[in-house]
Amino acid sequence: MTSSPNGSADQDRRPPPLVEPAEGLTNQEIRRYSRHLIIPDIAMDGQRRMKNAKVLCIGAGGLGSPVAMYLAAAGVGTLGLVDYDVVDETNLQRQIMHGQSDVGRKKLDSAEDSIKEINPFVNVIKHETFVTSENALDLFRGYDLIIDGSDNFPTRYLVNDACVLLGKPYVWGSIYRFDGQLSVFWAEHGPCYRCLFPEPPPPGMVPSCAEGGVLGMLCGTIGSLQTTEAVKLITGTGDPMIGRMLIYDALELKFRELKVRKDPECPVCGKNPTVTELIDYEAFCGVTPDVAEFASQVSLTPRELADLIDSGQDVTLIDVREPHEWEIVHFDDAKLIPVAEVIERASEIPQSGNVVVYCKVGARSAEVLRWLHSVGLTNTKHLAGGIDAWANQIDPSMPRY
Numbered sequence: 001m002t003s004s005p006n007g008s009a010d011q012d013r014r015p016p017p018l019v020e021p022a023e024g025l026t027n028q029e030i031r032r033y034s035r036h037l038i039i040p041d042i043a044m045d046g047q048r049r050m051k052n053a054k055v056l057c058i059g060a061g062g063l064g065s066p067v068a069m070y071l072a073a074a075g076v077g078t079l080g081l082v083d084y085d086v087v088d089e090t091n092l093q094r095q096i097m098h099g100q101s102d103v104g105r106k107k108l109d110s111a112e113d114s115i116k117e118i119n120p121f122v123n124v125i126k127h128e129t130f131v132t133s134e135n136a137l138d139l140f141r142g143y144d145l146i147i148d149g150s151d152n153f154p155t156r157y158l159v160n161d162a163c164v165l166l167g168k169p170y171v172w173g174s175i176y177r178f179d180g181q182l183s184v185f186w187a188e189h190g191p192c193y194r195c196l197f198p199e200p201p202p203p204g205m206v207p208s209c210a211e212g213g214v215l216g217m218l219c220g221t222i223g224s225l226q227t228t229e230a231v232k233l234i235t236g237t238g239d240p241m242i243g244r245m246l247i248y249d250a251l252e253l254k255f256r257e258l259k260v261r262k263d264p265e266c267p268v269c270g271k272n273p274t275v276t277e278l279i280d281y282e283a284f285c286g287v288t289p290d291v292a293e294f295a296s297q298v299s300l301t302p303r304e305l306a307d308l309i310d311s312g313q314d315v316t317l318i319d320v321r322e323p324h325e326w327e328i329v330h331f332d333d334a335k336l337i338p339v340a341e342v343i344e345r346a347s348e349i350p351q352s353g354n355v356v357v358y359c360k361v362g363a364r365s366a367e368v369l370r371w372l373h374s375v376g377l378t379n380t381k382h383l384a385g386g387i388d389a390w391a392n393q394i395d396p397s398m399p400r401y
Helices: 027-032 043-052 064-074 107-118 136-141 153-166 216-235 289-297 302-310 323-328 363-374 386-393
Strands: 054-058 078-082 123-127 145-148 170-176 179-185 244-249 254-259 315-319 354-358 380-383
Touching: 043 216, 054 064, 064 078, 064 107, 064 216, 078 107, 107 123, 136 153, 145 153, 145 216, 153 170, 170 216, 179 216, 216 244, 302 315, 302 386, 354 363, 354 386, 363 380, 380 386
Parallel strands: 054 078, 054 145, 078 123, 145 170, 315 354, 354 380
Antiparallel strands: 170 179, 179 244, 244 254
16 A cells, blocks of 8 residues: 555545434433534534444454443444354453353343443344354345454454455454454455455464453453444544554553555455455365364263273373463373473373373364374374363363363
C-alpha cells in the first residue's frame, strides 16, 4: 500500500457508515443512550445507525463476552451469537458474560440472559452451531458486520473467506497468554486476513488458550477494542483499523501498530482470485483427520486406562505437558517429558509394555503418539481427552485448569 504526499492511504480507510439510520429512538432509548447522543461524532444519527445494525459475534467466550456485552450496552439493535459449548468452571476466569450459577448451561442461553439484563431493547439471535464451509455464507448473509472471537486457525480463515465472498467487513481479535492482536479486514477497502497471514502455522505450533493459557483481563482489553472498531464502522466515525494491525503486550503495557498491505496476489481478494468458494479449512490448516483417526485407533479412554491400572498391569505414564502444568496436577508415578523434548528424550520411553502418553485435552499427546509410532515405538497409546477427561470421568477430586 502506498501513501500520497499528505499521508492518506490510496485505499480509503474511512468507508461510509455501514448501515442506514433507524427511523427513530423512543424516549426511553434517548435517556438510555444520552451519553452517546451528546457526543457530536455519534449523536442521534449514529445512535440510530447502531439501532439498525445487525452484528454477528463468532463465539460467546473470552472475546465474545466483552464484545457482546458492550455492543448490547451501546444499543446495537440485533446481535447474533454463534456458539455450541456449555459453561465450564474454567471459563469463569475470563468469560465474564457467565457466572457460577451458569455452569453446565448452554453458553448461548447464559449470554442471552446477560444481554437482556444489560439492554432489553437488543434482539438476540442464537445460532447453536459450528461455523462451517457449508453454513457460513447463509449464516453471515443476514448481518452487516462480523466480529471474530474464535480461537483456532481454520475458523479464522473460514470467516475471512466468507466475508470476502460476501463483501462484508469483520473485526478480528486474537489473544494468547499476555499478548493480543487486533485488526479490521474489509477487502473492498483494504487487505484481508490472508494478506496478513498467507499461510497458517504448522499444526500444534501455536497452542490454544486451553493449552497455553490466557490472562483473563486481556480478553476485556482486546474485546473492548473490537467493539470500538465495530461502532466506528457502523457509524462511520473515526479511522478504523483497516490496513493496520494492533499488537498489545500486557506485560510491558505497550501497543505497537503495523501497516498491512493488500496483496495483489492474494488468492481470495487479489486481482485474480483462485479461492472463489469456501474450501476445507481443516485440511488447509493441516488439521487433517488422519491424526485424529490414527490416535483414536491407538488410544485409551479414561475408563480403559483405569481398568488397566486396577488390573495390576505395569503401566508407564508419559506426561507431555509443560512443567508449570505438571505443578498444577499430574498422575502419580508419571514421567514428565514436554513435547519439545520428546525427540531428544525418546530413549527414556520403554520399547515394550504398556506406555500411555497424555496431555491436557489430548491434542498434543496425539501428535506425539503419531511421531512415536513413526520411529517404531508402536507399544505406545495415548489418553483420549487427556487429564481433563480423567478428572471428569474417573476422579472428580482432581484439580482442573
